[in-house]
Amino acid sequence: DQQVKQNSPSLSVQEGRISILNCDYTNSMFDYFLWYKKYPAEGPTFLISISSIKDKNEDGRFTVFLNKSAKHLSLHIVPSQPGDSAVYFCAASDGDSSYKLIFGSGTRLLVRP
Template sequence: DQQVKQNSPSLSVQEGRISILNCDYTNSMFDYFLWYKKYPAEGPTFLISISSIKDKNEDGRFTVFLNKSAKHLSLHIVPSQPGDSAVYFCAASAKVSGSRLTFGEGTQLTVNP
């Protein structure tokens, strides 16, 4: 039962363009969502998060959008840079589960110069 799904295993974009990474979830109890970025041979690093009381959160080039009715969130990166090439994981948490995160499978983003 995959409660958090990232349906695109990979995404390729040109430098300077927008990257849009998508994530869907099935558990309506999820109320906090995070994106992590992972380079090869390193652990994931936290990127940006959003609470279910908001529909948008921005941090520099990164914006996360949340559509609760569709149980969908997306990460926008504008403008994309070659250094953004990494695997991006979506994660979700529910207050009832305490401090546990459920991760998606990840999307490999490649930004071409």
């Protein structure tokens, strides 16, 4: 059973508009969440993270929101750019001492010019 779920396999948005990527998790022990971006033929690269003690973290055009009661997080990209087209993975960890990240299945974002 997947502990981290990304229910939308793909998303298409117009350049300049907002992209919202969603992620749900089932394990209430998760306390740290990350988003990774992956281009074809490259490894995933770290994008942004959030600790469970926060409900929002912002870095430039990227903002991650966490709703612990709903076990839901989302990544907002504003404004979206064609270079943002990639696969985005949500990941979770149950603490800094945990060695493992649990990844979702990914959402492929296409930003149309």
